[in-house]
Amino acid sequence: xxxxxxxxxxxxxxxxxxxxxxxxxxxxxxxxxxxxxxxxxxxxxxxxxxxxxxxxxxxxxxxxxxxxxxxxxxxxxxxxxxxxxxxxxxxxxxxxxxxxxxxxxxxxxxxxxxxxxxxxxxxxxxxxxxxxxxxxxxxxxxxxxxxxxxxxxxxxxxxxxxxxxxxxxxxxxx
Amino acid sequence: xxxxxxxxxxxxxxxxxxxxxxxxxxxxxxxxxxxxxxxxxxxxxxxxxxxxxxxxxxxxxxxxxxxxxxxxxxxxxxxxxxxxxxxxxxxxxxxxxxxxxxxxxxxxxxxxxxxxxxxxxxxxxxxxxxxxxxxxxxxxxxxxxxxxxxxxxxxxxxxxxxxxxxxxxxxxxxxxxx
Numbered sequence: 001x002x003x004x005x006x007x008x009x010x011x012x013x014x015x016x017x018x019x020x021x022x023x024x025x026x027x028x029x030x031x032x033x034x035x036x037x038x039x040x041x042x043x044x045x046x047x048x049x050x051x052x053x054x055x056x057x058x059x060x061x062x063x064x065x066x067x068x069x070x071x072x073x074x075x076x077x078x079x080x081x082x083x084x085x086x087x088x089x090x091x092x093x094x095x096x097x098x099x100x101x102x103x104x105x106x107x108x109x110x111x112x113x114x115x116x117x118x119x120x121x122x123x124x125x126x127x128x129x130x131x132x133x134x135x136x137x138x139x140x141x142x143x144x145x146x147x148x149x150x151x152x153x154x155x156x157x158x159x160x161x162x163x164x165x166x167x168x169x170x171x172x173x174x
Numbered sequence: 175x176x177x178x179x180x181x182x183x184x185x186x187x188x189x190x191x192x193x194x195x196x197x198x199x200x201x202x203x204x205x206x207x208x209x210x211x212x213x214x215x216x217x218x219x220x221x222x223x224x225x226x227x228x229x230x231x232x233x234x235x236x237x238x239x240x241x242x243x244x245x246x247x248x249x250x251x252x253x254x255x256x257x258x259x260x261x262x263x264x265x266x267x268x269x270x271x272x273x274x275x276x277x278x279x280x281x282x283x284x285x286x287x288x289x290x291x292x293x294x295x296x297x298x299x300x301x302x303x304x305x306x307x308x309x310x311x312x313x314x315x316x317x318x319x320x321x322x323x324x325x326x327x328x329x330x331x332x333x334x335x336x337x338x339x340x341x342x343x344x345x346x347x348x349x350x351x352x
Contacts, residue, residue: 003249007245014238014241018234018237018238019230019234022230022233022234022237023227023230026227026228026230032228032233035233036233036236036237036240039233039237040237040240040241040244043237043241044241044244044245047241047245105224108221108224109224109225111221112221112222112224112225113225116222127222130187131219131222131223136187136189137184137187137189152180152183152184152189153180155183155187156179156180156183156184159183159215159218160179162218162222163214163218166218166221
């Protein structure tokens with residue numbers, strides 16, 4: 001594969017996979033800059049070993065796994081920093097809504113984020129890949145290197161745990 | 175009998191096989207309990223998606239540009255140069271210090287060499303010590319026209335042929351009294 005062909009193939013992969021991995025990374029880290037850095041690092045790793053993947057799917061699942069791992073690593077470091085400096089996390093701003101609705105929405109988002117933070121990585125990762133990455137159970141299994149039935153159980157357990165942490169009726173849903 | 179919530183979760187994600195999916199659908203349509211469970215799953219999913227998402231398209235463009243910068247930089251970097259072909263930069267004070275050190279070492283070596291030569295060149299006078307040698311060298315090195323003082327060498331040994339040590343016993347009698 002010459003340089004031109006390699007770059008074209010890489011660009012094709014980037015356009016296909018980036019929209020998935022940036023969402024996954026963002027919803028793990030809750031920080032867009034950090035998510036971009038994570039994706040950048042993962043794609044450069046992919047470019048350096050592009051020839052070692054036999055197909056697009058192999059590269060895609062490998063990349064998702066790398067992004068997932070880098071994102072959770074970042075989150076771990078951030079948690080340490082937060083404990084040390086009591087830093088206030090980035091909260092997205094809401095410009096469309098006003099007043100009570102805005103407050104309710106903000107409160108709901110905070111509660112959901114807090115609940116998601118309490119999930120262990122083995123439950124949170126498949127749920128995020130399902131909800132934000134839009135991957136099916138088979139794809140999640142390939143990305144996380146676990147069986148499809150294991151994905152099914154983990155997603156169910158993640159939802160069950162969230163259901164307990166977010167009692168229906170207490171959380172505002174837009 | 176109601177299906178397990180795990181099955182309902184898979185049904186919610188549309189991950190059941192067609193035959194199983196039809197059975198679950200028929201049951202849920204007629205079961206208020208399972209309908210409530212399905213509504214709860216929907217609420218959990220909706221609450222997860224309640225947060226507004228940032229502009230991912232802009233992020234995609236920015237990240238692509240950064241990646242390409244890094245890739246291009248790597249591909250266009252200078253070829254590897256051998257150690258002996260490399261250029262080194264050294265600051266002026268460091269260079270001056272190195273030159274000064276070199277000159278000092280060189281001067282010391284010359285002086286030492288010269289001293290050694292002068293000493294070995296006069297084997298007929300073994301009494302000549304380092305002070306004499308350096309004195310001669312100083313004479314040669316500095317000023318040939320300067321007034322020189324010849325200090326006579328003391329080479330006469332006065333021998334009185336008498337013992338220098340007078341033993342106490344010589345002043346004593348045989349019985350040991352003075």
